[in-house]
Amino acid sequence: MSWSKNFRFAFMPVILLSVFILPWWVTAILILVGSFLFKIFIEGVLISILIQLFYGRDSGPIYLNAILLAIIAITLIEFVLKPRLRL
Amino acid sequence: MMNYQSRSRPWRGYLLLSLIITIFIIVWLREPIAYGTTSLFSRIAVPIWRVTNSITHNVEVTRSQSERSMLKRISVLENENYVLRILLEHSAGKNRHLAYVLSSIRSSPYDTIIIDQGSDQGIEPGRVVISDQGVALGKIIEVYPKISKIELFSAYGKDLELILDGEERVIASGQGSQNFYLRLPRGINVTASSTLMLPGAENLLIANVENIKNDSGDAFQKVLARLPVNIHAINKVYVLE
Numbered sequence: 001m002s003w004s005k006n007f008r009f010a011f012m013p014v015i016l017l018s019v020f021i022l023p024w025w026v027t028a029i030l031i032l033v034g035s036f037l038f039k040i041f042i043e044g045v046l047i048s049i050l051i052q053l054f055y056g057r058d059s060g061p062i063y064l065n066a067i068l069l070a071i072i073a074i075t076l077i078e079f080v081l082k083p084r085l086r087l
Numbered sequence: 088m089m090n091y092q093s094r095s096r097p098w099r100g101y102l103l104l105s106l107i108i109t110i111f112i113i114v115w116l117r118e119p120i121a122y123g124t125t126s127l128f129s130r131i132a133v134p135i136w137r138v139t140n141s142i143t144h145n146v147e148v149t150r151s152q153s154e155r156s157m158l159k160r161i162s163v164l165e166n167e168n169y170v171l172r173i174l175l176e177h178s179a180g181k182n183r184h185l186a187y188v189l190s191s192i193r194s195s196p197y198d199t200i201i202i203d204q205g206s207d208q209g210i211e212p213g214r215v216v217i218s219d220q221g222v223a224l225g226k227i228i229e230v231y232p233k234i235s236k237i238e239l240f241s242a243y244g245k246d247l248e249l250i251l252d253g254e255e256r257v258i259a260s261g262q263g264s265q266n267f268y269l270r271l272p273r274g275i276n277v278t279a280s281s282t283l284m285l286p287g288a289e290n291l292l293i294a295n296v297e298n299i300k301n302d303s304g305d306a307f308q309k310v311l312a313r314l315p316v317n318i319h320a321i322n323k324v325y326v327l328e
Binding site for chain 2: 023057
């Protein structure tokens with residue numbers, strides 16, 4: 001297993017713990033950092049599902065859905081920002 | 088040709104997949120699946136929250152001697168207050184269910200908190216949650232066997248009918264972070280000492296008016312109100328029955 005894969009593997013528990021004990025914006029930053037560091041950071045979507053399940057509410061505006069925002073952010077970083085930055 | 092096109096635009100497939108996942112999650116990850124998944128993950132989350140809370144508590148305990156003695160005194164007064172409250176509530180015929188806050192409000196982007204009481208302890212959705220001081224905080228929106236989710240009244244995008252100074256019925260909209268916004272006709276008398284209460288026999292305090300903006304030429308006055316307690320410092324709440 002390469003260094004990158006090991007790092008990606010170790011990143012998951014950190015981001016998972018952040019959901020429960022750190023402010024939500026730290027988790028959001030970690031998802032964005034993960035999207036830049038790793039190819040198609042699907043773990044970010046999984047984490048956002050967990051955030052939505054634990055903290056989400058139905059009465060809120062749809063544009064504040066964590067899952068939707070994570071998918072949009074990861075897609076934009078992967079297919080718009082990364083090619084332009086040549087990452 | 089087809090292969091060339093599909094290879095040159097791989098993002099199209101990913102976008103379609105993302106769209107499908109989003110629709111799937113929004114439409115299907117509702118009641119049954121969400122309930123099962125949250126119950127399952129709460130088995131992992133609850134011990135983490137408990138450990139975090141105990142660490143936070145220990146950090147507080149290892150403060151200076153003067154702070155410790157002050158905390159002890161506060162604790163004694165709190166206990167005495169609690170006993171008196173129980174006696175008062177008992178004579179008033181009201182029941183309050185004590186619950187400890189598990190998750191921090193900082194962890195939630197939606198102004199929701201998790202408490203350590205669930206359906207096993209008789210908690211039901213729709214019940215009002217109040218603080219130690221009797222301030223209405225929110226409502227139970229989801230109940231699991233061991234935990235429950237509370238939506239704060241001040242959650243962003245939530246409209247609520249409240250009573251201003253025990254007289255007028257007004258609509259307040261939650262702005263998040265313990266704040267409310269009201270747009271009232273100029274005819275309604277509001278001062279910086281006005282209070283907002285939850286409709287009902289208990290007259291629970293929900294917010295204090297903090298700021299009033301009166302622009303000349305505007306038929307409405309903009310009122311900003313705020314929860315009188317610091318939600319970040321709350322570690323126990325009461326669920327009204």
